[in-house]
Amino acid sequence: MSGFLFNDVIFGPVNSRRLGSSLGINLLPVTGKLCNFNCIYCECGLTSNNISQLIDKVPLRERVKNALETSLLKIKNEGTKLDSITFAGNGEPTLHPEFANIMDDVLFLRNTILPETKISILTNSTTSGKPDIFNALLKADQNIMKLDAGTEKMFRAINRCKIDITLEDIVKNLINFKGNLIVQSLFLRVKINGRIIDNTDPSEIEAWLNNIIKIKPKMLMLYPIARGTPINGIEKINFDELNKIAIKANNLCIKTRVYE
Ligand code: SF4
Numbered sequence: 001m002s003g004f005l006f007n008d009v010i011f012g013p014v015n016s017r018r019l020g021s022s023l024g025i026n027l028l029p030v031t032g033k034l035c036n037f038n039c040i041y042c043e044c045g046l047t048s049n050n051i052s053q054l055i056d057k058v059p060l061r062e063r064v065k066n067a068l069e070t071s072l073l074k075i076k077n078e079g080t081k082l083d084s085i086t087f088a089g090n091g092e093p094t095l096h097p098e099f100a101n102i103m104d105d106v107l108f109l110r111n112t113i114l115p116e117t118k119i120s121i122l123t124n125s126t127t128s129g130k131p132d133i134f135n136a137l138l139k140a141d142q143n144i145m146k147l148d149a150g151t152e153k154m155f156r157a158i159n160r161c162k163i164d165i166t167l168e169d170i171v172k173n174l175i176n177f178k179g180n181l182i183v184q185s186l187f188l189r190v191k192i193n194g195r196i197i198d199n200t201d202p203s204e205i206e207a208w209l210n211n212i213i214k215i216k217p218k219m220l221m222l223y224p225i226a227r228g229t230p231i232n233g234i235e236k237i238n239f240d241e242l243n244k245i246a247i248k249a250n251n252l253c254i255k256t257r258v259y260e
């Protein structure tokens with residue numbers, strides 16, 4: 001199944017299950033997904049190998065700034081409710097070469113036009129070891145960082161990383177946030193070529209929780225797949241099952257919410 005791509009730099013506001021009324025910023029190309037993961041559940045579809053070509057097609061910083069300013073002024077003038085300005089879109093936003101500067105532009109525009117609105121970013125956590133990106137992520141009100149697995153084996157099976165980074169590296173980077181982060185984890189079950197991939201398995205949950213304890217996020221977001229996936233047959237984990245995982249995290253004093 002092919003994936004869904006946003007066709008502009010700014011999209012929405014959309015009604016987000018986790019963020020409320022959300023105006024999206026897509027720092028990625030509109031012609032193809034740009035990511036260093038190839039998650040089996042990615043709504044944008046499978047990741048291609050032409051990262052170097054796609055990186056040339058990201059929108060210029062000035063274009064992002066102008067488009068966001070226009071949208072925020074319209075929202076303000078129309079009195080539309082806006083909960084979040086959200087970096088999301090067709091892949092991993094922090095791969096944009098000017099991500100850190102764009103974060104500063106977004107902060108300036110938010111503070112000037114809609115100071116009550118939160119700035120959120122959905123990221124796969126892989127670039128958070130780079131100092132400029134780390135610092136930029138700390139400027140967001142909600143830096144929502146992906147951690148779907150407790151073991152290297154599950155990490156490779158679900159996220160299918162295309163760069164040389166391990167789950168252990170990612171966990172170390174997340175620990176460096178000293179609790180100033182939100183962790184997002186998607187749970188699923190699927191059989192691919194006869195092999196079961198299940199990050200709800202008790203031993204996987206235990207390993208994942210061990211990582212969560214080390215990271216100590218200010219909040220955990222648990223959720224299942226919501227829309228189409230590029231791999232067929234992925235099971236949507238129901239609320240009760242996710243809630244049992246949430247209770248385990250809550251028992252470790254980690255504030256946890258489940259989203260359906
Ligand atoms: S990190 Fe996000 S954009 Fe990248 S493959 Fe995974 S779900 Fe898709």
